[in-house]
Amino acid sequence: MTSYRFSISPKSRTVGRFLGRVRRELQRAFAEEKRARNLTQAEIARALGVDRAVVNRQLMGTENIGLRRVAEFAWVLGRDLHFSLEKPSLPIGSNADLRSEPQKEKVPSSSGAPSAGTYTAAGVT
């Protein structure tokens, strides 16, 4: 066996990835606010009227998070919420491989252009 793909049912995959995406959005917004205005989990907890441990567990993913709490997090983090259901715009298999050939990964670029290994995004260190 040279490769393996972990597969679950399409339903489970849709559910798991959606829940993961929602949680990551909250985590990243929290990380941004923490950096920008030193917002703490304790302050979020006070604003929401819950224990700090609840905020920690919900951000970490060890406690379920309902739609109401998602909206409350958005409010306390100063974020607008957008929700929509859209038909897929890309067919399955539309995945351009961003990874450089392993052999080329660490070869310095003569043009100075960033390689995949130094990719950064706004708001992320």
Place this chain on the structure above:
Amino acid sequence: MNSGAKDLSIYLVLTYMATLTKLVADGALFEIEPDLDPGAQPFRYLYAVPGFRRFLDEVPSLESAWNIEETPAEQLDDLLAEFLGTEPFAVRWRFGPLFPPRGKPWPGVWELKTADLRIFGWFPRRNCFIAVNGCHAAKVKQIHGLYGAFRDEVVRVRNALPIDEPYVTGEDYHDVISLLYFP
């Protein structure tokens, strides 16, 4: 860098990467392929030793110790999509180092994490992880010394593999993941 040194560095990189590829060809490692959503792009690499397959086969039967909506299988699927794609990775909540016992040198062992799962391995280079073993998080926390046993197993397996430059020696999160954030 003069041309001689550049040639040498290219040679070393080619030799080193050929070793990883050869380990896959020889069956000492296998690659975990990305199963990304349409439009998402593979960015990082994930390999595993053959024994890791036992953990992958076990995950669908595991239950969440936190009684949360996501099953461990859904958590793993999401983790793999996040790691192999372009998602920024959350320091400590998604990955972290396994520290050595006091007084011992840094072993270069890391774990990938979900709410219920822990995956132990090392980074042979940045954005490239080799998984050795995995376990239910509750079990790891419950059994004293299990973290150390997994850490030592990673080192043992790594030492047995013929890789010229076996692991990223840096302890900084940026040494192993290039796109990350600190929650």
